[in-house]
Amino acid sequence: MTDQVIYDRGYRTYDGPRLGPSGARRAVYKDGVRRVLGLGRKARLKIFPWSLIAIALIAAAVFIGIHWAVGNIEESLREGAPTYGDLFDFYSGISLLFIALAGPQLLAPDRTKGVLSVYFSRPLTVDGYLIAKIGAFATVVGAFYLVPQLVLHIGLALIADEGFLPYLGAHLDILWKVPVTTLAFITLHGAMVFALSSVIDRTGIAAASFLGTLFAGGAIAGRVAEASFPGARFASLLALDHHPRIIRDHLLGDTVEYAPEVAGFEVWVSVLVIVSILVMAAWFVRDRYRRLA
Amino acid sequence: MTVLTVSGLTHDYGEVVALRDLDLEVPSGVTGLVGANGAGKTTMLRLMLGLLHPTSGSMQVLGHDPQGEPLIVRSRIGYMPEGDCLPKDQTAADFVSYAAQLAGMPPREAKRRSSETLYLVGLEEERFRFLGDFSTGMQQRVKLAQAIVHDPDLLLLDEPASGLDPEGRVQMLDLIKRLATFDVNVIVSSHVLTDIEQTCDWVVMLDAGRLLRSGPLQGFEKLGTVLVEVLEHPEEMAALVRARGLEVVVEGRRLMVGPGDEIIEPTVVEAAAAAGAGLVRMIRGSASLEDLFMKEPAS
Numbered sequence: 001m002t003d004q005v006i007y008d009r010g011y012r013t014y015d016g017p018r019l020g021p022s023g024a025r026r027a028v029y030k031d032g033v034r035r036v037l038g039l040g041r042k043a044r045l046k047i048f049p050w051s052l053i054a055i056a057l058i059a060a061a062v063f064i065g066i067h068w069a070v071g072n073i074e075e076s077l078r079e080g081a082p083t084y085g086d087l088f089d090f091y092s093g094i095s096l097l098f099i100a101l102a103g104p105q106l107l108a109p110d111r112t113k114g115v116l117s118v119y120f121s122r123p124l125t126v127d128g129y130l131i132a133k134i135g136a137f138a139t140v141v142g143a144f145y146l147v148p149q150l151v152l153h154i155g156l157a158l159i160a161d162e163g164f165l166p167y168l169g170a171h172l173d174i175l176w177k178v179p180v181t182t183l184a185f186i187t188l189h190g191a192m193v194f195a196l197s198s199v200i201d202r203t204g205i206a207a208a209s210f211l212g213t214l215f216a217g218g219a220i221a222g223r224v225a226e227a228s229f230p231g232a233r234f235a236s237l238l239a240l241d242h243h244p245r246i247i248r249d250h251l252l253g254d255t256v257e258y259a260p261e262v263a264g265f266e267v268w269v270s271v272l273v274i275v276s277i278l279v280m281a282a283w284f285v286r287d288r289y290r291r292l293a
Numbered sequence: 294m295t296v297l298t299v300s301g302l303t304h305d306y307g308e309v310v311a312l313r314d315l316d317l318e319v320p321s322g323v324t325g326l327v328g329a330n331g332a333g334k335t336t337m338l339r340l341m342l343g344l345l346h347p348t349s350g351s352m353q354v355l356g357h358d359p360q361g362e363p364l365i366v367r368s369r370i371g372y373m374p375e376g377d378c379l380p381k382d383q384t385a386a387d388f389v390s391y392a393a394q395l396a397g398m399p400p401r402e403a404k405r406r407s408s409e410t411l412y413l414v415g416l417e418e419e420r421f422r423f424l425g426d427f428s429t430g431m432q433q434r435v436k437l438a439q440a441i442v443h444d445p446d447l448l449l450l451d452e453p454a455s456g457l458d459p460e461g462r463v464q465m466l467d468l469i470k471r472l473a474t475f476d477v478n479v480i481v482s483s484h485v486l487t488d489i490e491q492t493c494d495w496v497v498m499l500d501a502g503r504l505l506r507s508g509p510l511q512g513f514e515k516l517g518t519v520l521v522e523v524l525e526h527p528e529e530m531a532a533l534v535r536a537r538g539l540e541v542v543v544e545g546r547r548l549m550v551g552p553g554d555e556i557i558e559p560t561v562v563e564a565a566a567a568a569g570a571g572l573v574r575m576i577r578g579s580a581s582l583e584d585l586f587m588k589e590p591a592s
Contacts, residue, residue: 118374
């Protein structure tokens with residue numbers, strides 16, 4: 001039998017590269033993406049996000065199937081078969097659930113579990129932390145919106161009578177209209193969910209508050225806007241969830257008239273409302289975290 | 294090397310003054326920052342991290358101003374907070390690796406260091422378990438691991454043995470002592486003075502934001518009391534010793550003199566000769582930090 005020796009590796013110094021604040025921001029960004037998708041977490045944390053992603057992708061596949069069944073894309077469109085704007089419509093519900101999950105997951109646990117004290121003892125500023133979190137949110141939610149649209153676009157091109165490349169060439173506008181519409185949805189919903197998640201510690205309550213604010217705001221705004229007192233129509237602007245839909249309809253074709261449109265507001269007013277909410281939420285969340293740091 | 298230099302430092306939270314006009318220098322090694330709850334220890338640590346700005350005065354940590362260059366200072370510091378700081382839904386390996394990346398280490402290197410550091414704190418077998426399943430003692434070890442994983446020049450430990458059972462406390466203090474053998478500079482904040490006595494070689498005592506003492510632990514230990522036994526005239530001898538500025542408690546033919554440094558013994562000999570007391574014996578006892586802390590006037 002040979003003599004066996006146990007080596008104590010002890011504490012080793014590190015002389016390798018240090019990436020500084022940019023490395024810290026990148027780490028927060030990557031962790032944020034993994035957290036929203038439940039990667040590296042217990043199985044139950046993966047179920048919800050991946051189920052929603054699967055539903056969104058299946059919806060895109062079903063849309064392609066409908067067009068394929070009709071046999072001719074131009075004909076199927078004339079017959080009202082669903083396309084890009086309708087896909088947004090279809091998964092607007094599940095995307096809200098996805099956002100209601102992602103926002104609180106990104107902010108609340110760090111705060112409630114005291115992990116902020118670790119973050120801010122590292123070369124990371126409050127702004128760097130928030131920018132990385134926003135980046136993670138935009139990446140995951142953006143992919144949630146865009147990947148099914150990309151699947152639909154490629155699927156339609158594959159079954160198009162005119163052929164794959166001619167279809168893509170004839171629909172180049174989709175390549176900017178879909179991302180701009182996605183940006184409108186992500187900006188409004190992201191600003192709202194971040195503001196709420198920055199003050200509500202329980203992820204479930206933060207998610208419910210986000211959904212409740214959207215639905216209740218829409219319902220109340222609709223009722224008040226129909227009233228006869230002067231300036232009542234401005235209440236329609238409080239139907240916050242209608243604004244990105246107005247932008248979507250403007251870019252991808254009208255579907256229905258939303259409360260602000262009924263009240264006579266142009267699409268640029270919706271853009272202004274979204275930008276205003278973004279600015280207010282950014283100020284609010286930044287101020288809150290500067291106090292927490 | 295000086296790890297911390299503080300000059301005329303005052304910090305207040307509105308009307309509450311947390312630190313008052315502090316001047317001190319802390320050398321390399323293991324330093325204990327002691328004081329009761331509310332003494333200003335955590336405020337001091339937060340100032341060192343650049344998370345608070347002093348009301349007046351200045352501070353240099355590892356030669357840098359933490360208010361002017363907070364990111365440089367923080368990249369060289371490891372911090373173990375007193376409270377909870379662990380995400381329960383992550384494994385120990387993932388979290389410690391993440392903590393290393395937050396300090397700027399490349400991901401691959403961070404992963405390697407994470408394994409090594411968890412081995413060092415005795416959690417190699419448990420590193421792929423979720424933190425929510427860890428005991429308090431194991432969580433304290435992970436907190437220590439995340440603080441040292443990036444090889445900091447200075448380690449700040451805020452009540453590292455807090456919430457641990459006696460066995461866990463001994464293990465944590467052993468770990469801190471072990472770090473000292475690897476030339477890691479450590480500042481341990483604690484209100485448990487025996488912990489400081491066991492781990493530190495320099496002590497900074499705070500009370501209600503004021504500096505009571507700052508110096509080597511050996512110097513503190515020298516400030517003991519001396520038990521003196523005489524044949525006769527203990528009261529006359531005590532009067533002579535008191536006249537030289539030392540405290541004396543008389544119990545029969547025994548006198549307890551001090552606390553004080555090596556000045557006590559010659560003073561006692563002189564006083565015994567002058568009083569004709571007949572010195573029988575003289576025994577020096579070392580003072581505990583608690584003795585010294587309790588003897589300081591209350592602020």
